[in-house]
Amino acid sequence: MDDVKIISVNGLKESNFIRPRRLKYTQAGKDKIWDYMIVHDSVAILIFDVSIKSVVLVRQFRPAVYMTMCHYAEKTNDQPEPKPSDGITYELCAGIMDRKEPPQAIAASEVLEETGYEIEADKLQLISEYRNGVGTSGSLQFLYYAQVDNSMKVSEGGGCDEEGEMIDLYNLPLKDIKSFIEDTTVTNRPVGVLFALQWFLNNKAENFEQVD
């Protein structure tokens, strides 16, 4: 997954995924400018497999994370050059809402595609809805909880081949969730995964914590 070689980096006006805009507006009569991007809304799913008493996270190489690390390492010149493996994140299973389907349906298909669990969309529990990147994109994310067991595991997962997705699964055992959240040495994870894990500890964990 970390066999990555950068070919080129260019400026970009617009793409299927990112549309930068400059807004001029007034607030309380004062002229203002704000630069922002239109990006897709998205879904994310906290998956707990009761058979292995673990949260199922995904790991993937994130170009944006890696290139941002390279950018700042180059600027400050006092850090070692980042390696592609540094751009591999810990995340919730997630996906962009790039088609006209209810968020639960998109969430269920992302769970199948990325992790191989077949779940029913209407069994997903909504944890929260919130805005990502409020300074730059403000896109909406729907966060769901899915409880699964090994009978629902119908394929390996790993992402959509046609889209070139390369995703590894990472099982985080219940007993390690707290230390994972509190580990300040691991930075390559978005805040959503930390929030979702804390929600799980507050709301679900006690149902599974009996001594074996």
Ligand SMILES: Nc1ncnc2c1ncn2[C@@H]1O[C@H](COP(=O)(O)OP(=O)(O)O[C@H]2O[C@H](CO)[C@@H](O)[C@H](O)[C@H]2O)[C@@H](O)[C@H]1O
């Ligand atoms: N910026 C981009 N540039 C080029 N190709 C892209 C792209 N974003 C998505 N794609 C393509 O679309 C495919 C499907 O993406 P997904 O729906 O799985 O979203 P992903 O989890 O990659 O991240 C997406 O959804 C999560 C949702 O949480 C966001 O955090 C994250 O920024 C967003 O890329 C990717 O495999 C890739 O081919």
